[in-house]
Amino acid sequence: MAEQSVKDRVYAAAERISAERNPTVATVREAAGVSNADATRFLKEWRTERDSAGSKIAATPTSITEQALRLAGTVWEEAVRTATAEHAIIEKAWRDEKAHKDREINELATDLDTATRIHQETVKELKTQVEESNQAARDNAAAAAEAREQLAVAAREHADKIAEFKSQLAEARATVTTLQQTQDALIARIQPTTEPTAVPSSGDSQRE
Numbered sequence: 001m002a003e004q005s006v007k008d009r010v011y012a013a014a015e016r017i018s019a020e021r022n023p024t025v026a027t028v029r030e031a032a033g034v035s036n037a038d039a040t041r042f043l044k045e046w047r048t049e050r051d052s053a054g055s056k057i058a059a060t061p062t063s064i065t066e067q068a069l070r071l072a073g074t075v076w077e078e079a080v081r082t083a084t085a086e087h088a089i090i091e092k093a094w095r096d097e098k099a100h101k102d103r104e105i106n107e108l109a110t111d112l113d114t115a116t117r118i119h120q121e122t123v124k125e126l127k128t129q130v131e132e133s134n135q136a137a138r139d140n141a142a143a144a145a146e147a148r149e150q151l152a153v154a155a156r157e158h159a160d161k162i163a164e165f166k167s168q169l170a171e172a173r174a175t176v177t178t179l180q181q182t183q184d185a186l187i188a189r190i191q192p193t194t195e196p197t198a199v200p201s202s203g204d205s206q207r208e
Contacts, residue, residue, distance in 0.1 A: 006034050010042035022100045025168075026107045036111075040168060083190045090190075094183040101176045108172060112165040119158035126151040 013031035017023035023046075029039035130147045137143055 006032075006038050007042045007045075010034060010039060011046050014043055014046045022096075022103070024100070024104050024107055026111070036164070036168075086190050087187055090183060090186050094179055097179055098176055101172055101179065105169060105172045105176070108165060108169045112162065112169060115158065115161050115165055119155075119162060122154050122158060123151070126154055 009032040010028055013028045014023045017027050017031060023043060025036065025039045025043055028034075028043050029036055032039065034042075126147070130144065130151060133140075133147045134144050
């Protein structure tokens with residue numbers, strides 16, 4: 001039940017943001033008030049459902065089907081135009097998605113830099129506190145041990161956060177590579193390779 005609530009908030013935030021610009025993990029996370037992991041997971045699901053709903057291709061016009069045997073040349077020209085249009089649509093969609101992924105990579109890289117800086121500052125501060133604690137209260141071993149434990153816990157937490165950002169950054173880069181490979185495959189499939197041979201009409205057959 002809690003997971004569904006988080007998903008609903010991410011979906012709602014993505015819909016609101018998409019009305020003005022492409023939603024990103026950072027913007028959805030802030031708007032929905034969820035964790036970075038939940039924003040990444042459910043935003044990916046939202047994009048998949050949106051792309052699936054908008055990827056249907058119109059059926060071939062009936063007039064082309066009925067006249068195919070007598071108008072092979074015209075059908076070929078129509079096929080070339082359609083393939084060209086589909087190629088342009090696919091290329092534009094890929095470029096838009098790649099630009100979006102590039103922005104996400106930049107945001108994740110910025111988050112990673114910020115987390116690294118905070119980690120370094122926190123560790124430095126805690127080290128200073130440990131040194132001051134040792135200097136001011138060398139006879140208080142318990143206080144010094146507690147400060148060292150806090151330093152160790154903070155270091156582990158920040159190390160985990162940095163590892164998470166690195167993982168997300170690697171995943172985003174892998175997605176961009178997959179998008180490139182998918183676009184190349186789609187373009188190769190829709191490019192016309194040979195022109196069909198015109199089929200003689202029934203009238204030509206009778207004259208022969």
